[in-house]
Amino acid sequence: MTSSESATTVLIHLAGGVALLIWAVRLVRTGAMRAFGASLRHALASFTRNRFAAFGSGIAVTMVLQSSTATTLLVSSFAGRRLIVPAMALAVLLGANLGTSLAAFVISMDLGWIWGLCLAIGVALYLANEAMDRARNIGRVFVGIGLILLSLIELNAAAAPLAQSPVFRTLLGAIGHEPLLAVLVAVAATWLTHSSIAVILLIATFAASGLFPPATALTLVIGANLGNALIPVLDQLGAPALQRQAAVANLFTRLVLALLVLPFVAPLAGWLQTLPTLDSRLAIEFHVALNLVGALVFLPFVAPVARLVERLMPGKEAPDATVRPRHLDPAVLDSPSEALACAMREALNLGDRVELMLRDTMTLLEKDELKLSRAIAQADDGVDAIHESIKLYLVQVSRNELTEEEGRRLLEIITLITNLEHIGDIIDKNLRELAEKKIRKRYAFSPEGLAEIRDFHQRVSSGLVLALNVFATRDLALARQLFAEKAVMRDAERRATESHFQRLRSGRAESIETSAIHLDIIRDLKRIHGHVASIGYPILESANALRESRLREAQEAQAQQGGRLLPAPQSGF
Numbered sequence: 001m002t003s004s005e006s007a008t009t010v011l012i013h014l015a016g017g018v019a020l021l022i023w024a025v026r027l028v029r030t031g032a033m034r035a036f037g038a039s040l041r042h043a044l045a046s047f048t049r050n051r052f053a054a055f056g057s058g059i060a061v062t063m064v065l066q067s068s069t070a071t072t073l074l075v076s077s078f079a080g081r082r083l084i085v086p087a088m089a090l091a092v093l094l095g096a097n098l099g100t101s102l103a104a105f106v107i108s109m110d111l112g113w114i115w116g117l118c119l120a121i122g123v124a125l126y127l128a129n130e131a132m133d134r135a136r137n138i139g140r141v142f143v144g145i146g147l148i149l150l151s152l153i154e155l156n157a158a159a160a161p162l163a164q165s166p167v168f169r170t171l172l173g174a175i176g177h178e179p180l181l182a183v184l185v186a187v188a189a190t191w192l193t194h195s196s197i198a199v200i201l202l203i204a205t206f207a208a209s210g211l212f213p214p215a216t217a218l219t220l221v222i223g224a225n226l227g228n229a230l231i232p233v234l235d236q237l238g239a240p241a242l243q244r245q246a247a248v249a250n251l252f253t254r255l256v257l258a259l260l261v262l263p264f265v266a267p268l269a270g271w272l273q274t275l276p277t278l279d280s281r282l283a284i285e286f287h288v289a290l291n292l293v294g295a296l297v298f299l300p301f302v303a304p305v306a307r308l309v310e311r312l313m314p315g316k317e318a319p320d321a322t323v324r325p326r327h328l329d330p331a332v333l334d335s336p337s338e339a340l341a342c343a344m345r346e347a348l349n350l351g352d353r354v355e356l357m358l359r360d361t362m363t364l365l366e367k368d369e370l371k372l373s374r375a376i377a378q379a380d381d382g383v384d385a386i387h388e389s390i391k392l393y394l395v396q397v398s399r400n401e402l403t404e405e406e407g408r409r410l411l412e413i414i415t416l417i418t419n420l421e422h423i424g425d426i427i428d429k430n431l432r433e434l435a436e437k438k439i440r441k442r443y444a445f446s447p448e449g450l451a452e453i454r455d456f457h458q459r460v461s462s463g464l465v466l467a468l469n470v471f472a473t474r475d476l477a478l479a480r481q482l483f484a485e486k487a488v489m490r491d492a493e494r495r496a497t498e499s500h501f502q503r504l505r506s507g508r509a510e511s512i513e514t515s516a517i518h519l520d521i522i523r524d525l526k527r528i529h530g531h532v533a534s535i536g537y538p539i540l541e542s543a544n545a546l547r548e549s550r551l552r553e554a555q556e557a558q559a560q561q562g563g564r565l566l567p568a569p570q571s572g573f
Contacts, residue, residue: 010161017154018202018562025195028066029402031140033334036064051091051302055295063103065146066197068096072232072247074331080243086149086306089246094299097291098227104197107148108204108284115153118146130403148201155205173309175212179219179262188222189229191398196228204283211241213270222258222265222478225290229254239325241313249309259292324387325349336406340413341399343390344472347416350386351468354377354420357427358464358528362457364435365521366450370377373432373439380428387421402506412538419531423464426531430524434517446503446510449518456522459485459492460529467535475542479536490571496522 062071075092078084084092125139175182190199198223207217229251236244260267272282298305327345332338357379364372394410401449402410445453463485470478500518511518 004150013217014159017151019200020147021151022153022193022195022198024144025066025198027144028141028145029070029144031137031144032065032211033070033511034400035137035141051088051299054088054091055095055299056452058092058097059099059102060095062096062099063106066100067195068093068100068104069194069196069231069235070300070331070334071099072250074236074242076236076239076470077329077331078244079238079246082242086245086249087303087309090249090253090302090306091299092303093246093250097225097250097254098295099290100196101288102293105206105281105284105288107197107280108152108201109143115146115149118142118149122146122348140148152201152205155202166313175216176535179265181261182219183223183226183258186220187227190224190227191231191234194231196224198349199227200283200287201225204281207283208281213269214267214272214282218263218265218269219288221283221287222262225287226251226254226258226402233298234312235330245306245309245313249305252309253294253298253305257290257297270525272436297329323385323387325393328389328393333396334394336397336400336402339393339400339405340409343393343397343413344409346386346393347388347413347420348468348472350383350390350420351464351471352426353383353386353562355428355464355468357375357383357424358457358461361427361431361435362454362461364403364432365438365445365453365475368435368439370436370439373436374385376432377428380424383421383424385419387424390417408506408538408542412471412474415538416467417534417535422531423528426524426528432526434520438514438517440511443514443517444510445518446508448456448503449500449514450497451510453521453525456496456525457490458523459489460532463489463529463532467532470539472537474539479543482533482536483540486529486533493522493526 034344058071058075061074062068065071072093075084075089076095079089081084119142122142122144125135126143127139127140129136175185185205186199189202190196193199202222203217203224206212207214212220227249232247233244233251236247272286324344326349327342328341329339332342357376360372360376360379363369364376390413394414398410463482466478466482466485470474470482497519500511500515504515544555
């Protein structure tokens with residue numbers, strides 16, 4: 001690329017180089033997390049007995065992951081579950097700050113042809129192994145490193161003509177004369193890319209090409225360093241205070257460091273320019289020095305800083321009516337098998353909530369407690385919130401490369417939570433309102449009618465317990481049993497309806513005034529059981545155990561039963 005090329009061509013090359021750099025850094029991070037995620041999490045949880053071991057583990061893990069943000073999210077999840085004390089969590093993050101600067105330092109070295117070797121090794125490992133094999137993800141890391149080095153070559157070539165552009169120099173000069181503006185620009189760029197390494201390498205490349213003076217480069221590095229600490233704080237805004245304390249403490253240390261260094265950037269840059277060893281990697285080396293100084297200053301004081309943040313953000317928060325998921329760990333999203341296990345646990349938690357709603361509905365029908373009706377309505381709001389959280393979590397998981405087995409499990413989880421959410425809506429919008437109507441009008445079921453509703457409800461509740469067991473165990477025999485209950489429920493519905501009309505013909509007053517409510521309750525319970533039975537469909541379909549026409553199979557099953565009603569399954573509670 002020569003200086004005679006058009007500005008449009010130069011900017012296109014520059015944009016392509018920046019995009020390649022950002023994507024390559026993410027490629028390294030996701031590959032490292034998938035290849036070594038479990039080991040890295042174990043290392044973080046184990047090497048936190050003292051501040052120096054915690055500091056060292058933060059450096060090592062971050063250099064592997066190429067992302068202090070990923071390390072911060074891991075540590076925050078551990079702190080939120082009280083697996084690591086706040087002071088040691090901050091020590092890990094001080095190490096992560098230095099680790100990310102050392103990673104940028106290594107990558108920025110003039111490695112020449114190494115990028116081609118990394119790409120060749122990475123592609124070979126990627127193509128020679130199956131999806132989600134560790135070797136394949138190590139290949140992804142090599143490809144990412146090769147692309148980072150290639151993007152830096154492209155950025156150097158694209159930045160050279162810009163250094164001769166008066167317009168571009170004027171724009172960057174305006175930033176250089178406003179340190180606060182320069183810091184905010186770097187913070188915003190780091191937030192948008194979610195990668196301080198990419199931004200630091202970009203700053204170093206532009207500074208080496210003469211696009212802005214050393215003082216501006218140092219100011220931008222301070223802003224990028226601050227923005228990198230801001231990312232996990234903003235990403236965890238909805239998390240409990242205990243989980244956010246480590247990230248906030250780390251942001252506090254970087255903010256103090258920025259305020260201490262920023263007023264002396266100009267004389268510091270002037271002094272650095274007088275050194276005989278000044279080279280094109282000034283921004284990279286300053287980034288390392290900045291985080292090294294931060295570690296030396298704050299590592300002895302991790303306990304007081306952690307206590308200060310804990311006092312400002314107490315872990316025991318006031319009771320919050322908002323229901324939040326308990327098992328959806330964002331730190332394992334790059335490891336599909338672990339993320340799906342988290343989603344499965346949360347889906348079973350959702351099933352327990354819906355089961356409790358169904359149980360409370362029968363209590364409401366029997367005891368006419370309006371307070372319980374309000375509790376059921378609130379419980380449905382919680383079911384909706386958890387369903388939405390699991391759904392969005394699975395969307396993030398699906399962006400990974402999934403094996404066939406992981407894809408099937410993801411479908412099973414989606415099927416379960418979708419049907420559970422529908423069941424919750426039927427309970428809240430239909431059964432609960434029918435119960436309130438009965439209470440307002442002071443109706444009372446006949447003893448026989450209430451017994452029929454109780455028996456039908458018991459069958460549906462037992463079916464829900466069975467469905468959750470089918471989901472947890474993926475047992476084909478249990479799935480067949482769940483599906484067979486559909487025919488039993490149809491027969492039970494028919495018998496309950498016939499018994500009700502028999503009481504109407506006999507002129508029972510209670511049956512006459514509650515007739516519409518009685519039949520609607522039976523109908524809605526039948527609808528719930530339809531959703532319950534659907535939970536087992538993915539297991540049956542994966543075993544090719546379903547026919548295209550289920551109507552014929554149901555008729556055959558009913559003929560084999562000879563019209564006899566099977567006994568109700570025993571309740572799981």
